[in-house]
Amino acid sequence: MTTFGFSRRAGAITAGLALGAGLLAPLAHADETSATSTPPATSSATPSATTPSVTPSATAPSSTTPSATTSNPAKKEAADQPDLRITAELPVTGDLVNGQEFQPKITITNTGKGVARSVRAKHVSGSLSVYGWNELDPFGPGTTIEPGASLTARPRAQVRWQENNNTSTTFAVTTDNEATPENNAATVTYRIVPPSTKGDIAGVLYGDRNGNGQREAGEELTGIKVTTSAGGGIEQREGRTDAAGRFSFTGLPAGAYWVGFPELPDGWEIGGGNQTVLVDGTERSTKLLVRADRPExxxxxxxxxxxxxxxxxxxxxxxxxxxxxxxxxxxxxxxxxxxxxxxxxxxxxxxxxxxxxxxxxxxxxxxxxxxxxxxxxxxxxxxxxxxxxxxxxxxxxxxxxxxxxxxxxxVPGEKGSSWGYVFHDKNGNDRPDDGEGLVNVKIGLIDPDSGRQVTTAVTDGTGRVEFTNILVGGYRMHIYGPWTVEEISSGLVTVYAPPWSGNGWQAKVKPGTQLPDPAPAENPADPEPQPGPAKKLASTGADVTGLAGVGFLVLVGGAALVFAVRRRRVTG
CATH class of the missing domain: 2.60.40.10 (Immunoglobulins)
Structure with a gap:
């Protein structure tokens, strides 16, 4: 029985040809220094699996052509030009399936005597969707390759089944002042299993209770929900493991599937979450061994x-x-x-x-x-x-x-601004709609350290309120009126200094009891840093140097707590 995950050995399908003015998107950057010591293969070493998209001219100059001299401007210009060559290789073996993802290896070498500038790359044909070219992005400024140097890129590719072309993909590269732009392409060939081919997914789920990495009697996880899903409009399926931990799904169209276990009990974890399984009509997708581990x-x-x-x-x-x-x-x-x-x-x-x-x-x-x-x-x-x-x-x-x-x-010191919408969510859709904003209502901001109010502002006719020229940080909200704050999209009212001060937040409120007015701040001057234990929040008793206050999102979203607003912007 094979281990779940299907790691594949780097394999076979390669393409290599002279590379001139094509277009190749940015890739992961190879070590250019080491690459410069290895000259590119000559055209006589072109792999048999490679088909150039444009056949390079093999005709030598006729005997009547005068020999090159230093006084010939055309020859001098060619001597200073870059001349790119490209090879392409797929790191997979066997037939591909729709939705399968991998990273092709694209190598670009400058065999000319001039510096290649504004080097960009792309795929120009075929049934692969290719992205993530980095510095070779076809829509970016491009990169530079010195004479004799090479650059290796590993963009991301995903198989897309096409009725008219499922056998090859061509990559191309371009640069300024290319000496031989007619040969700047490389083609890889492959086969894609048609979705009409059917296959199965089957395997066993077990919990490695003793942590030895081996499946043993009594470790099977039974009655666990299992799901399979794929792109291309394929319907998600659900099932459960039986008394032996087995699960199976039959009659699936060939393609890449995600197998998930969304309801693992008692803290069990599967590394990597959903796993990718390739269904191609063979038995390789029917012998899965899925190990769940205890959490750290x-x-x-x-x-x-x-x-x-x-x-x-x-x-x-x-x-x-x-x-x-x-x-x-x-x-x-x-x-x-x-x-x-x-x-x-x-x-x-x-x-x-x-x-x-x-x-x-x-x-x-x-x-x-x-x-x-x-x-x-x-x-x-x-x-x-x-x-x-x-x-x-x-x-x-x-x-x-x-x-x-x-x-x-x-980190006190700078001042900034903050704005947002205060609304009563009457229809329960979690966003401010017309007529839901609190109009002409006074809003105060409370310093979570001192519990004192630092500023106030009044909402406009739409419920929008803005605070300016106050110390950056997070503040609790006080509403002057019979309202209770249910939720603020950013946790607290967050005040940023430029360039982030343009982000907005939403405060959802509901009818409640009018609270006493908060005490004003005794000293609005900028605070000085000081060691020692944190003060307690007046209303909750929470330690603001821990996960309370602005920092309550730290454990939920890593270090992104104050940037929660940036990912949930409000138009205003």
């Missing part, structure tokens, strides 16, 4: 907190991180992943690493504390906070089951 939170706990309440931009912030082994066995190769969303002012930037050496080991029952540091980025001053959000687990464990920890600290 069964054996590992993590806590994290900044050592100061607030910081300044450019300062080195410090986090107190504690990892605890809750199990009776040694945990090795514990790694971290931080700022997975890539958004927000995260400590140390996108590549911050809180663990010494990248991995640590914990003995049974052991707790270890680390004090990693990182620079407070400039962006933290624009929103008033800095964040740290990480997950921890042994190498290879599912991301969704790892131990998570997050924290935040204030």
């Amino acid at each position: 939170t069964d054996v590992l706990a993590a806590t994290m907190a900044f050592t100061k309440k607030s910081y300044r931009v450019g300062e080195q912030a410090q986090v107190r991180l504690t990892l605890t082994n809750k199990s009776a066995k040694t945990l090795t190769d514990i790694e971290s992943a931080c700022n997975r969303s890539g958004e927000g002012p995260h400590i140390g930037g996108h590549e911050w690493q809180p663990l010494p050496g990248g991995k640590v080991t914990l003995r049974p029952g052991e707790s270890r504390t680390f004090l990693p540091t990182g620079k407070v980025p400039d962006s933290a001053g624009k929103i008033g906070y800095i964040f740290a959000a990480c997950d921890f687990g042994r190498v290879g464990t599912p991301e969704s089951g790892r131990a998570e920890a997050a924290t935040q600290a204030r």
Whole structure:
């Protein structure tokens, strides 16, 4: 029985021909330095599986053509021109199926004596949908390839069944002042299994209770919901595992399917979530062995907190991180992943690493504390906070089951603005419609640290309200009137400094009891950073340096909490 996932060996189908002025989109960048030491293959080494889209001229100059001299301008110009060649290879073997995804390998070499500028690439024909060319994007400025250098790109491709062409795809590349633009293409050939071919998906689901990576008696997971889905209008199917953990779906059109287990009980996790299964009419999709693992939170706990309440931009912030082994066995190769969303002012930037050496080991029952540091980025001053959000687990464990920890600290100083809509959702569609806005209602903003009001504004005739020239950060809302706030799309009213101050939020309210007016702020001056424990929120008692206040979204969305508004913009 094969292991679920179908990793494929790099294989066979290659194409190589002279590459001149085509168009190839950006790809993953290969090491150009190493590539320069390997000259490209000559035209006599063109693979048999490759068919050039344009046949290069093989005719030599006639004997009457005068020999080149330094005084010949045309020859001198050609000597300084770039001359690109391209090869293409598919990293899969066997027939393809509709919806299958992979990354073709495209290699572009400049065999000329001039620098190739504005190099761009694309696929010009065939049944593959190709995207993700990066610096080779056909609609971008292109990239540069020095004489003798090569660039390897790995764009993403997906098979799209076409009735009229299911055997080849041609890639092309272009550059300025190309010496031989007529031969800048490479074609790969393949076969696609038609969707009229039927096949099955079948396998066994088990829970690896003892963590040895092997299926053993009694580990089968029974009665678990299983789903299959695919693109192209194919209907989703559902089933359940039987008493032996088996599941099956029959008579499926050939294609790439996602197999999911959306209702795993008791914290069981499957690495990678939904799995891709290729159905081509053979038995390879009927011998799946799907392993579920216990979440890392069964054996590992993590806590994290900044050592100061607030910081300044450019300062080195410090986090107190504690990892605890809750199990009776040694945990090795514990790694971290931080700022997975890539958004927000995260400590140390996108590549911050809180663990010494990248991995640590914990003995049974052991707790270890680390004090990693990182620079407070400039962006933290624009929103008033800095964040740290990480997950921890042994190498290879599912991301969704790892131990998570997050924290935040204030970064005071800049001022900004904020606007949004305050509305009573009468029809329950979770958005402000005509006639639902609160008109001419006074709204106050409450500092979550002090519990005091910092400013007020009045809604207009549509329920829109705007606050200007106030310190960046997150604020609770106070409504002057018999209303209760149900939900704010960004968690709190978020105030940003430019360039982010143009984003809006929505505050859904319902009829309620009029609350007492809040106390005004005693000192509206910019606060100074100070160490020590965080103050408590007046209404909730929550610690604002933890996950309360603006930071309540940290654990939900990584370091993206204050950018939740940016992904849910309001037109205004």
